[in-house]
Amino acid sequence: MTTVDRPVAAGRRSGGTARDWRRWPEKAGAPIVLALVLIGGSLMYGDSFASRQNFGNIALDSSYLLLIATGMTFVILSGGIDLSVGSLLALAGVLTAYSAQWGTAAAIALPLLVCAAFGLVNGLLIGRARIAPFIVTLATLLFARGLAFAVASEGNKVHIIPADLLLTRLGQARWLGVPAPVWFALIAFGLGALLLSRTRFGQAVFAIGDNQEASELMGLPVARVRILVYVLSATLAGTAGVLIAVQTSSGLPTIGEGRELEAIAAVVLGGTLLTGGAGSLSGTLAGVLLLKVIQNLINQVGTLSSYYQQVVSGTFLIVVVLVQLRLARRRRR
Amino acid sequence: MTFAAIEVRSVHKHFAGVRALDDVSLSLHAGEVHALVGENGAGKSTLIKIMTGVQRPDGGDLSYQGRPVSFTRPRDAQAAGISTIYQEVNLVPLRSVAANLFLGREPVNRFGLIDYRRMHRAAAGILARYGIAVDVRSRLGELGLGVQQMIAVARALSMNARVIIMDEPTSSLEPREVDLLLGVVAMLRDQQVAVLYVTHKLDEVFRACDRVTVLRDGRVAHSGPVAGTTRLRLVAAMLGRDIDQVRRHGATTFGDEQRDTTGAPLLRAEALSRRPVLDDVSVDVHAGEVVGLAGLLGSGRTETAKAVFGVDPLDSGSIRIGGRRARRWSPAAAIRAGLGMVPEDRKAEGVIADLSVRDNIVLAALPRITVGGFLSKRRQAALVDTFVKRLQIKISHPGQKVRELSGGNQQKVLLARMLCLHPKVLILDEPTRGIDIGAKAEIQALIDELAGLGIGVLLISSELEEVVEGADRVLVLRDGAVVGTFRGDEVTEDRIMRTIAVASNEAAAAKDDDD
Numbered sequence: 001m002t003t004v005d006r007p008v009a010a011g012r013r014s015g016g017t018a019r020d021w022r023r024w025p026e027k028a029g030a031p032i033v034l035a036l037v038l039i040g041g042s043l044m045y046g047d048s049f050a051s052r053q054n055f056g057n058i059a060l061d062s063s064y065l066l067l068i069a070t071g072m073t074f075v076i077l078s079g080g081i082d083l084s085v086g087s088l089l090a091l092a093g094v095l096t097a098y099s100a101q102w103g104t105a106a107a108i109a110l111p112l113l114v115c116a117a118f119g120l121v122n123g124l125l126i127g128r129a130r131i132a133p134f135i136v137t138l139a140t141l142l143f144a145r146g147l148a149f150a151v152a153s154e155g156n157k158v159h160i161i162p163a164d165l166l167l168t169r170l171g172q173a174r175w176l177g178v179p180a181p182v183w184f185a186l187i188a189f190g191l192g193a194l195l196l197s198r199t200r201f202g203q204a205v206f207a208i209g210d211n212q213e214a215s216e217l218m219g220l221p222v223a224r225v226r227i228l229v230y231v232l233s234a235t236l237a238g239t240a241g242v243l244i245a246v247q248t249s250s251g252l253p254t255i256g257e258g259r260e261l262e263a264i265a266a267v268v269l270g271g272t273l274l275t276g277g278a279g280s281l282s283g284t285l286a287g288v289l290l291l292k293v294i295q296n297l298i299n300q301v302g303t304l305s306s307y308y309q310q311v312v313s314g315t316f317l318i319v320v321v322l323v324q325l326r327l328a329r330r331r332r333r
Numbered sequence: 334m335t336f337a338a339i340e341v342r343s344v345h346k347h348f349a350g351v352r353a354l355d356d357v358s359l360s361l362h363a364g365e366v367h368a369l370v371g372e373n374g375a376g377k378s379t380l381i382k383i384m385t386g387v388q389r390p391d392g393g394d395l396s397y398q399g400r401p402v403s404f405t406r407p408r409d410a411q412a413a414g415i416s417t418i419y420q421e422v423n424l425v426p427l428r429s430v431a432a433n434l435f436l437g438r439e440p441v442n443r444f445g446l447i448d449y450r451r452m453h454r455a456a457a458g459i460l461a462r463y464g465i466a467v468d469v470r471s472r473l474g475e476l477g478l479g480v481q482q483m484i485a486v487a488r489a490l491s492m493n494a495r496v497i498i499m500d501e502p503t504s505s506l507e508p509r510e511v512d513l514l515l516g517v518v519a520m521l522r523d524q525q526v527a528v529l530y531v532t533h534k535l536d537e538v539f540r541a542c543d544r545v546t547v548l549r550d551g552r553v554a555h556s557g558p559v560a561g562t563t564r565l566r567l568v569a570a571m572l573g574r575d576i577d578q579v580r581r582h583g584a585t586t587f588g589d590e591q592r593d594t595t596g597a598p599l600l601r602a603e604a605l606s607r608r609p610v611l612d613d614v615s616v617d618v619h620a621g622e623v624v625g626l627a628g629l630l631g632s633g634r635t636e637t638a639k640a641v642f643g644v645d646p647l648d649s650g651s652i653r654i655g656g657r658r659a660r661r662w663s664p665a666a667a668i669r670a671g672l673g674m675v676p677e678d679r680k681a682e683g684v685i686a687d688l689s690v691r692d693n694i695v696l697a698a699l700p701r702i703t704v705g706g707f708l709s710k711r712r713q714a715a716l717v718d719t720f721v722k723r724l725q726i727k728i729s730h731p732g733q734k735v736r737e738l739s740g741g742n743q744q745k746v747l748l749a750r751m752l753c754l755h756p757k758v759l760i761l762d763e764p765t766r767g768i769d770i771g772a773k774a775e776i777q778a779l780i781d782e783l784a785g786l787g788i789g790v791l792l793i794s795s796e797l798e799e800v801v802e803g804a805d806r807v808l809v810l811r812d813g814a815v816v817g818t819f820r821g822d823e824v825t826e827d828r829i830m831r832t833i834a835v836a837s838n839e840a841a842a843a844k845d846d847d848d
Contacts, residue, residue, distance in 0.1 A: 198446040200439055203428075207436055210425035217423050218488075219408045220437050277427040 030270050030286035037293055045300045062292040063185035067240040068263040070192045071233030073284045076267050078229045079209035079276030080133035084140035085237035086259035088115050091148040092241025097159035097251030098151055104167040112238045118144060119234025123227030148253035161249045171246030181243040188236060193281045205229060209276025265313060266291055269320050336399035338363045338527035339496050344393035346379050353379040355551045361496060361527040366518055368538040369531045371548035372571055372630050372795055377531050381498055385417050386410040416489030420501040422481045426474030431456035433473050434488050459491050463517055479510025486517055498529045507609055515541045533630045535564050549573050564834035572797055597656060599789040600758045602641050605650035610636040612814040618758050618789035625804030626793045627829050633813035634793045635677050638760045642674040643667045673751030677762035683747045684735045691717045691731040693746050698753045720749035741772020758789040777803060797826045809833060
């Protein structure tokens with residue numbers, strides 16, 4: 001076996017470090033910017049920014065986006081896009097509030113099953129019928145939003161989740177001082193990372209986004225993998241919806257508008273190629289935090305309208321994508 | 334006698350009434366490298382698709398390891414042990430080498446999680462076996478095409494393939510990479526794998542293959558051991574000629590007159606190089622001269638035309654039109670300088686099928702028929718009318734869509750488009766391919782007529798008689814280089830074929846000396 005081992009070791013020494021060095025901006029871009037923004041924020045706003053209380057707020061705020069963005073990372077890596085997640089989040093919230101009358105189990109199971117079913121429909125239309133993901137999930141976006149309004153009686157009736165329900169106590173709890181949604185988001189993120197990097201399914205997601213035709217010729221179950229990423233994305237969006245509803249004790253059909261775009265922005269900021277095939281969940285985590293920290297900082301500047309948050313986020317997005325493009329082009333030479 | 338690893342018998346295949354394969358039989362044996370050669374449209378791709386389950390034959394049967402089989406999709410053929418290496422590397426470039434080798438069958442631990450250490454070690458072992466020295470963690474896309482192609486081969490082998498089909502695997506490789514690949518092919522033979530090696534490069538047939546089958550127009554034109562054949566015989570089979578009876582038989586309508594070509598050339602292209610397709614190609618075209626480019630598919634015929642017209646960028650070389658050296662060469666600059674080109678692929682690069690005959694003709698001439706920035710309908714109509722009459726384009730009215738015309742008339746529309754720019758030099762790439770005999774004769778006569786008017790013509794054709802009878806001077810290309818030039822009475826089918834074949838011989842001999 002020694003003869004077999006040698007090429008690996010030799011290769012690692014000669015080529016490995018040089019290549020990793022060239023690839024760092026793509027992988028570490030978002031974390032570095034995030035660190036800079038955190039340091040800058042702490043210096044400028046001191047304790048009103050860098051406090052346990054404020055960081056707790058940022059974490060809670062990030063947890064919903066992290067759930068959606070985790071699913072979105074799988075979808076984008078596979079070469080697709082999922083525009084339906086914002087609407088599914090609202091639908092899940094409304095269904096949670098609506099079904100709270102039948103108890104905790106129903107209030108969790110119904111929204112998640114409905115969202116998973118939406119994901120399955122997305123996946124079947126994209127993976128089997130081969131309709132463009134943009135079109136399919138745009139249709140589901142409209143469909144799910146409409147359904148959310150219908151369940152909430154045109155938005156006139158807001159279902160309230162009783163405060164004494166197990167669900168409420170569970171969802172609003174803090175463990176080790178950390179709010180429950182943050183725990184859920186971190187667990188989902190951790191499982192997602194394992195799924196993506198350590199399973200055949202995860203490898204297939206990368207391969208399909210990289211070159212779908214080649215993946216088919218190599219005998220990968222392309223359709224099945226594509227279906228599953230949309231089920232995963234929809235279910236995670238549903239989870240976020242349930243958690244938001246429990247936090248606010250109600251299901252509003254209007255929430256989550258534009259969340260799909262925010263999630264896509266976080267994924268791309270995190271270094272995942274929008275065309276699929278390359279990227280990471282750790283990057284997505286950094287992208288999510290970056291967006292939310294910027295939002296928080298803009299709020300610190302009391303005089304600026306919160307809309308400036310979107311201006312700044314948009315600027316960051318363009319810069320990151322430009323840098324990625326340049327790197328990708330240079331490597332291709 | 335053992336049975337064949339894979340065998341097709343009397344296979345037929347039609348596409349929309351066109352016969353792609355007609356009674357084709359082929360058998361591959363373990364430990365044998367079988368070359369499949371033929372020009373464009375000979376049926377090579379269709380045959381591969383049938384053997385790999387991408388398409389099913391209309392008639393005939395397929396047997397694998399002695400048993401009849403019918404594959405319904407590529408995965409069935411793969412599962413049975415038939416792997417295909419495509420012309421374009423079909424792997425995932427953004428993933429690592431190891432990931433590409435093990436995609437879909439990564440080693441996992443007892444929790445179902447991928448064991449990367451084991452995977453990397455196994456990948457390194459596979460590469461070491463084939464002498465490929467790369468880090469298995471590198472991104473595949475960062476490696477050279479040759480290495481990528483080798484990794485595709487390694488993947489196929491590590492899946493215990495018993496039949497490997499290689500579809501023009503060297504078409505995008507450098508010579509050094511070709512050597513590496515052919516080394517692996519020899520190794521496959523030793524390991525009792527059956528290899529179908531599809532190529533149009535005769536060198537590789539003689540260097541690496543045991544048997545050879547030539548397809549021409551969907552039929553087997555020749556099949557037998559490589560040792561018992563000659564390059565000339567293969568060339569003749571590929572081009573559909575009987576080597577014993579090569580003579581001029583006047584099937585074309587080109588005239589016989591010779592033209593004076595002693596003056597300064599209209600077009601002078603010098604030392605055009607573009608790796609790996611063109612190597613130091615020089616072409617001159619004088620006023621009123623028809624220069625033919627002959628050679629097999631992939632020899633650099635079309636590549637030369639595209640380089641001269643500024644379609645593909647050059648590594649080096651210069652192009653002069655009327656003595657002026659061209660800078661920043663592009664098709665637009667070429668047209669301004671007085672060049673016109675009718676491309677090989679009429680449908681993809683030539684006509685715009687949904688536009689009218691009128692619009693297609695004036696497309697390139699738009700600047701000349703506008704008045705103050707607006708299109709002059711009157712000038713447009715006059716121009717179109719002139720050319721439709723002169724080239725005898727058969728249309729119901731100028732507004733008719735080009736899609737509705739026959740191939741010959743579409744070709745005339747393209748010619749008209751170039752002629753209304755009053756070019757000094759015309760490049761015609763396969764001007765009579767796929768058009769009926771009548772239209773062919775008209776176009777050949779037209780080429781003569783244009784030369785008579787003082788236009789220089791660069792004529793590319795895979796039909797030898799067209800080049801022989803149409804051209805005053807013929808350059809023979811092989812592997813992107815000029816290997817022979819003939820003028821006047823020297824231009825015969827026999828000489829050209831011998832040059833193509835002998836050139837291969839000499840190159841192979843030179844190669845052997847090097848080794």
